Amino acid sequence: MQASMPLNAYYAIFAACVAVILIYRRRQRSLNLILNMRGPSNPSWLFGNMRQLMLSDNYGDWEFEWQKEYGPVYRIKGCFGQNRLVISDPLAVKHIINTPTFTHPAGFLRNAAMAFGKSVASVQGEDHRRIRGAMSIGFSAKVVRSFVPIFIDAARKTVREWELLCTPGTPSTLNVCQLLDRATLDIISEAALGIHVNTVQDPDHPLARSHTNILAAAFKRSSLTILSDYLFGFIPGFIFNQTIHLPIAAMRAVSTFRRVTEQYIKQKTEEFQSKGGDGDNDLLNVIRNGRSGTSKMTIAELTDQIRILLVAGQDPTSVVLAWSLYWLAANPEFQTKLRQEIKTTTENAGGDDLDYDGMPLLNALIKETLRFHPPVPITERIANEDSVLPLADEMVTSDGRHVSQLPVKKGQSIMVAIASYHRLEALWGTDAHHFDPSRWLEGNPCKGNALGPYGHLLSFLGGPRVCLGWRFGILEAQAILSELVGSFAFTLPENSCVRSRLSGTEGVPFDAGVKGLSLCLARI
């Protein structure tokens, strides 16, 4: 016979169980700092805060407000309730970009591998060190300087095309992005491969068409791409690799780009061999001839590197040029002074190469543009093992604790907030949210240590995966802007309504809701 327990005892046991669960969960919560971090409320279980972050009307609308409210380290929600960290704290960023524990997410690496092959952007560890080591010879200051005539030639062709499009004597409104995109594509095709595609004058070159299509496919941003970027990381590799055969525009664009680039590189290689190993001074040849021994790349590997250069080396520079022209149009006084600086420097050079680094206004404009509109405003990393992030400033948790370091678990997603880092008032001053190139005229305006290679900016990231082409991009922007600003006066059209929107990984200008930038041009 069963002994019966009084009802009160059941209630007592039930209450005790609930208390144990609550205490356990509370203890777990207090042990897992991420759950106790402050951050915005979650508007959707499916998308979390990702649509606010990635699809906002003006890049940073939400992110900069969150930073103001929660500081340089906070938690947002990703898809399906995932916890993500958003970090602009200088010490934590330095740790993340310099420590091999933190790598690109699997989805990014697979996408990059599918589009470009085994390129420097999609490999890790020893492979990355070897390929980067072999490529770096093509990006020394000396080699990059040898490309200046290519930069100037493309800029002058752009000037001529704009002249044809403008009505003589009156300012004409043009979408400047179209020709900036083509000029930067002409430059990278010639510098990387020695091929004159001349899309500034004829956009219908097969390489240009395949390039445009792959960018269009890769750079779409929507709720669907937010979900697919997240889910792709979970698909087994052998299934993911089959998606290339799907009959959709994006996959057709990838296959065509791979095929077309392969044809051109094969043709260049045959030329190179027929000349007994001698050839043009393009990156393909410089890198091919550069190293011996274990760091030497096979032809297949070289092909993959040229593919990534054609994309990574074109779009961000075009974005910097577009935003620079936008801010010049918005700041006529600065524009006039810059034009005078270009004129004086050109006269002093007397036909020799311009000393671009000796032009304070030009460099102030480029640095402020890179600060205010870093072409890559945010980049994701995953912790591949448990780790502890040091923090420059103490973080306050939602239960009021002050912590000076943040433990992160293996698998944690971290958004390195490049654009937010550039808006930290502690580093850049209380006017960090204002575009003001003059801040660069009296020494370096950043109150912290340099994390990246240029101007204390994070625009090129830093550490072992620092942008390979940062010198190339800066010199290209210097040369092209000198030509364009020396030839045209730029003003904003009436009712100009330009926003920065995320397209792929980049914050590009959108004018009245459409990708591009309309400016009024008048020939000087």
Ligand code: HEM
């Ligand atoms: C002003 C223009 C540019 C900006 C702001 C820029 C920015 C960046 C950033 C932020 C990264 C790191 C992305 C990440 O890890 O998430 C990167 C990587 C890279 N960039 Fe640039 N970039 C520019 C121009 C160029 C140019 C002109 C080239 C080549 C000619 C280039 C080639 C590369 C390559 C190959 C990588 C991958 C490096 C690696 O993973 O080791 N970039 N760039």
